[in-house]
Amino acid sequence: MPHQFSGLHQLLEHIEESARHSKRVSLEMVLQAVGLRSFAPLLLLVGLILFSPLSGIPGVPTAMALLVLLVTVQLLLGRKHFWLPQWMLRRSISKQKLHRALQWLDKPARFVDRWLRPRLAFLVRRSGTVVIATLCTVIALALPLMELVPFSATIAGMALTAFGLALVAHDGLLAVIAFAVTAFVFGLIAGAFI
Template identity: 55%
Template sequence: MAREITTLQEMLDRIGDSADDAGRVSLGKIVESVGNRSFGPLLLMVGIIAASPLSGMPGVPTATGVLILLIAGQLFFRRDHFWLPKWLLRRSLAQDKVTKAIRWLRPLARFIDRWLRPRLPALIRGGSIYLISFICGSIAIVMPMMELVPFSAHGAGVALSAFGLALISRDGLLALIAFAVTAVSFGLVIYQFS
């Protein structure tokens, strides 16, 4: 059984090594490589998509919301491992594209890893996991509305990425920051629709 991922650089290494014999990297292989019990890396990956310029494209926040809901729901019910539909697990990219993305992300991962460390453990253990999964599920439900509010999906993506990083590194302070970013993102949506 593979050791649990504790840094972003470890996650990138595993993703980089997950190509099949045909030179393709499928979502299924990525999930397998980061560990199907590792909800943090999966939440981080979806959060990065939501925080990226891709979330400005119509439909992307809604699709991302569905994936977040799957992750958050399974985290909330404390499933032993993460499940995704087979058709989604078969989706793949060419290895050279994945390698290029990893090369681009590696300096950022090194920088972020320097700041993360286990602290405030009560915020990422026990009952706090239920709160984190509930907040992430709430973000997922609001994501379709965020398509109508400029930059709110980016804020939600930052919050999701922070929750994922907090779970990976056992950093409760980062979870606290993620709660604050979520509150600001929700505030923007509420203000826009009031």
């Protein structure tokens, strides 16, 4: 049964706890901590990775794009359990890098958690989830380009985090904010290439 998270700070604590006894932390370990069967925590996790300093590591935005694509396509096809390739699950970082990223996210997570609450729930129910998954697929397709536009992957991470949190907390207002952030990031990319 997937772990249920009441907020962002609790998710970060759960990830930190799951990595406590390892020198390196693989994607598989983190996904097992958040729940490989649940779309919202997976989306939230990818968003947090992209929003954190880890997005500055070359190739991380593209790897996260693949993860989002694999999950959103399976969700849109109606699968209940997500399959991910072993080469992706084996990707790892040092426990110290993960710890620094989680520390960096701690204060923003506490701040965000104070504002989360169920509202405008129709935006995050079944049809809303399909719209969110479709938009996240589009973001994922653009992420490799975002490695060329400074800060765009970080802003995309903010949008993915907001979508994930909206689904976790059943907060439709946060989904509306995520739609606005998504529009902004695509405007930023269009401005860079036009």
